[in-house]
Amino acid sequence: MTVLDHRAPSTGWATARNARRYRADAAAVRTSPHAFAAAVADGIGDTPRAAEAARRFAEVALDAAWLHGPTAGIMAARRAASSPHPDEPALTALAPARHAEPGPHRATTPGHDGPPLRLHRPAPHLRPVPNRPAASPDDRPPGNAVLVVATGDHRGWSVAWAGDARAYLVTDGDAIPLTTDHTVGRYFRDRGADPGPRLDHVVTSTVRSGAIGTTHGRSTGRLVLVTDGVHRVLDAATLGRVTRAVADPADAAGALLDAARAAGTTDDCAAVVLDLSRPAARAALHAAA
Template sequence: MRELPHWHTASAQGPRKHNADAVGAYAASGGTGIVFALADGVGDHPKAAHAARTAASAAARAPAEKGAVEAVLAAQRAVLQLGGAGDCVLVVAVQSGEGYGIAWLGDARAYAWDGYTVRQVTKDHTLAQYFRDHDQPVTPRMEHVVTTSVRTAGAHEIGAATIKTGGLLLTSDGVHKTLSGPTMLDILGMPDRAATELVRTAISLGGSDNATALVVDPPRADRTTEKFRVAA
């Protein structure tokens, strides 16, 4: 059985009435690895929170050997079975070799983190990103309008990427839309405290949303080589 990575997570409600963020992680006995999931409910109400918890749990319980896209589809099936109107966005990371397969819907993000550099590997499914891709002006409101979600997306709309490093950061937009890349990089250098500090700092800097982070520590770095730390 593959050795499981060391990981930690934190979440804060912030100024919202409900914390509609959720995380999940699961490694099946005798399985091939671990599945991580972070979901962010669409809206500030109990149905959004329920959808996020359902999606994160279903995605994390999906068989790791089937990959990240199948984990997102499992989350979608679970949310659709709820009925009602609750919805969420989602990012999933499935351990694959020394890295991770990534799949996502909406604006939950995954970053590669190797102990020295942090790099965003997902691309937001938002109206703002769509306009940027088409060289059109963007307004602040567009940053918060998602173009895909767990309840509504087709399978062909699921984003997919890979991370080759052993470290990983998953965030809800309450973290990454408040903190800059260099700030996140500095905080990631705090062993066992990074997730808590990412969330605490985002809220303290005026974040107006729920803030959630899941940090998977990279393997122990080579102490004989000095490297510069870079956020991209």
């Protein structure tokens, strides 16, 4: 197990590969004494390109969100998805370690009524076509991901998302979902149908295309960003209980991943825990009220 631990009093994140071949969930966080930005991305598929897409989109979204808010972060990732990155590392560097135990990376950073439904499924591995040369690495489908981005300062917090990565507000009561999954299952349930759980795994919005959801608030507590490897096995009550039980944000993020594994997840996971209840943050919010 590899553990990265750089603690700060307000923010922590954790990721884990679990039973997947590639760690295709990524998190990125930036904080100052008075503001924060965070992004969690879930690569679509279990491929090197999915892993690279998640890492790159989370970083690009974080940079833009820090300056212009979470919706700008997702739009920046969308622009990055359509153009090559000149400094992109070789995808072979993302191959899974053969003898490493799948485990969490933990860290903290310092102070549809819209367009036609489009489905996004994990891309299969390409197989050589009989009597033709095998596809070269450059012919493989480009990486894609779902993404949730959050920012906050003394005026409150904002969240934007594309796909089924989620944000929750954890207070003294339950964990309150702030996002609505962009999935086929949710699409039909909102229209009175029951499509079954399998369609909850097919997203209608991603970094590359589809709707972007937004929400805003001023509540204190803890803001939690997670991928579906966590929220598909932990209901809101459990997620809230686990988050509240651990004081340190990095340990709380790691505890969410531990709970997800105990509940049976085999998917890779990512969690970010942002503490909105710091005394300075509460004072700033009250002063601005």
